[in-house]
Amino acid sequence: MERLSTEVAIVGGGIVGCSTALYLRQRGVPVVLLEKSATGAAASGVNFGGIRRNGRALNELPLAARALAVWRRMPALLGSDCEYAVTGHLKLARNDADMAELEAHARAQAAYDIEVEMISRNALRARYPWLGEAAIGAAWCASDGQANPRLVGPAFARAALAAGAEIREGTPVEHATRTSEGFEIGCAGGLVVTARKLVNAAGAWGGRIAAMFGETVPIEPITPQMIVTEPYPYFIEPALGIVGGDLYLRQIPRGNFIFGSGFGDATLDTPHAYVLPRETIKALAIAVKFVPRIAEASVVRVWSGFEGVTSDHSPVLCPSRTAPGLVHAFGFSGYGFALSPGTGEVVAELVSEGATSTPIEPFDIARFGAAPPA
Numbered sequence: 514m515e516r517l518s519t520e521v522a523i524v525g526g527g528i529v530g531c532s533t534a535l536y537l538r539q540r541g542v543p544v545v546l547l548e549k550s551a552t553g554a555a556a557s558g559v560n561f562g563g564i565r566r567n568g569r570a571l572n573e574l575p576l577a578a579r580a581l582a583v584w585r586r587m588p589a590l591l592g593s594d595c596e597y598a599v600t601g602h603l604k605l606a607r608n609d610a611d612m613a614e615l616e617a618h619a620r621a622q623a624a625y626d627i628e629v630e631m632i633s634r635n636a637l638r639a640r641y642p643w644l645g646e647a648a649i650g651a652a653w654c655a656s657d658g659q660a661n662p663r664l665v666g667p668a669f670a671r672a673a674l675a676a677g678a679e680i681r682e683g684t685p686v687e688h689a690t691r692t693s694e695g696f697e698i699g700c701a702g703g704l705v706v707t708a709r710k711l712v713n714a715a716g717a718w719g720g721r722i723a724a725m726f727g728e729t730v731p732i733e734p735i736t737p738q739m740i741v742t743e744p745y746p747y748f749i750e751p752a753l754g755i756v757g758g759d760l761y762l763r764q765i766p767r768g769n770f771i772f773g774s775g776f777g778d779a780t781l782d783t784p785h786a787y788v789l790p791r792e793t794i795k796a797l798a799i800a801v802k803f804v805p806r807i808a809e810a811s812v813v814r815v816w817s818g819f820e821g822v823t824s825d826h827s828p829v830l831c832p833s834r835t836a837p838g839l840v841h842a843f844g845f846s847g848y849g850f851a852l853s854p855g856t857g858e859v860v861a862e863l864v865s866e867g868a869t870s871t872p873i874e875p876f877d878i879a880r881f882g883a884a885p886p887a
C-alpha cells in the first residue's frame with residue numbers, strides 16, 4: 514500500500530480539477546490530483562467546444578464572465594490559446610415562438626453587459642446565404658466563441674504539473690472519509706491519500722463522491738452525441754446553435770464541420786459513452802436542414818461523452834454541508850466547458866480563503882435539501 518499526504522486532494526482531472534490544481538499551486542498550496550482515467554479525457558475533452566454567454570441561465574452569467582476573462586488570457590496562462598477564438602455565436606430560431614424566446618432572453622441579460630443583435634429572416638439570408646430555410650431568424654452575440662476541447666484539459670494538466678502539482682492518472686477514488694485531521698481517500702490499486710482538504714471535481718460522477726459524505730444530489734448522466742466531417746472549404750465562422758438545443762454546429766478553420774445532436778444510452782458504470790447510429794442519422798438530417806452544404810462532406814468520426822445533469826440544470830459549486838474542508842464543483846449539466854477555467858479559480862478561492870468573490874449562491878448543494886452545516 515502506498516501512502517501520500519498533501520494539503521489538498523482533488524478528485525477528477527477534467528478542466529475543473531486541473532485548473533483548480535494550477536490555481537492552488539500558484540498560491541503555493543500542495544496538491545495531489547486523482548484521475549480515474551486520463552486528464553481531460555471525459556466531458557472536458559470530448560465536448561463541442563462552445564464558449565457562450567448568450568442564452569445561459571442568468572444566475573450563471575457572473576461565473577461565465579469570470580471564465581471569459583480566463584479564456585482571454587489563455588496564452589499567458591498556459592502557453593497556448595487552445596484554439597480559443599471569438600467567432601461570435603448565432604442562435605437560430607425555427608419559428609416565431611423561438612424568436613420571441615430569443616428576444617426575451619436578450620432583454621433579460623442586457624443587465625449583464627452582453628450585447629445581442631436580433632436578426633430578421635431577410636437580414637439572416639443576406640448575411641449568411643449558406644443557411645437553410647429552416648432558420649427564420651437569429652440572435653447574434655459577437656463576444657461568444659469556441660475553442661478546441663481536446664487541448665484545454667491537457668494544457669491545464671501540464672501547467673499544473675509544471676507548477677508542482679502531483680497528478681495520478683489511472684487512479685480511481687473508491688472511498689473517502691472525513692477524519693479528525695481532514696480526509697482519507699482510498700484509491701484502486703492501494704494508494705491512500707491523506708489531505709487536509711478535498712475537492713470533488715468528478716464531473717458526471719460527482720454525485721457519487723458527494724454521497725460518500727451523506728450528501729444526496731439529484732444528478733443523472735447524459736451522453737450527447739457528436740460528429741466530425743472531413744475538411745470542406747471554410748465558410749462558417751460563427752458557432753451555431755438552435756433554440757431548444759437540437760443542433761450545435763461549428764466549422765474550424767482547417768475545414769472540418771463539428772456538430773452535435775441527440776444522446777446515446779449509457780450508465781455511469783458503462784466504460785464508454787456509446788454512440789447510437791439512429792441518433793447520428795437524425796443529427797445529419799437536422800444539420801442539413803440548417804446548413805445544406807453539410808450534405809457534401811463525409812463524416813469521419815462520431816463520439817459521445819458523459820455529462821452530469823442536475824434536476825434544476827445548475828451545477829453544484831459550493832462548500833460541503835456535511836464535511837468541512839470539502840468543496841464540490843460538478844454537475845455542469847451540459848454547459849460547463851465555457852465555465853470551467855473560471856470555476857477552477859472559484860474553487861481555489863473557496864479552498865484557500867473559504868469564500869469567493871463570484872456569486873455562487875444558486876449552486877449551493879443545500880438547495881437539494883442536504884444536511885445543515887456540520
Ligand SMILES: Cc1cc2nc3c(=O)[nH]c(=O)nc-3n(C[C@H](O)[C@H](O)[C@H](O)COP(=O)(O)OP(=O)(O)OC[C@H]3O[C@@H](n4cnc5c(N)ncnc54)[C@H](O)[C@@H]3O)c2cc1C
Binds near residue numbers: 738818846
Ligand atoms: C458531448 C458533449 C458536448 C458538450 N458541449 C459543450 C459545449 O459546447 N460548451 C460547454 O460549455 N459545455 C459543453 N459540454 C459540457 C462540458 O463538457 C462539461 O460541463 C465540462 O467539461 C465538465 O468539466 P469537469 O471538469 O467538471 O468534468 P469532466 O471533464 O467530466 O471531468 C471529471 C473527471 O473526473 C474523473 N472521475 C470521476 N470519478 C472519479 C473517481 N471516483 N476517481 C477519480 N477520478 C474520477 C473522470 O474520469 C473525469 O476525467 C459538453 C459535454 C459533452 C459530453
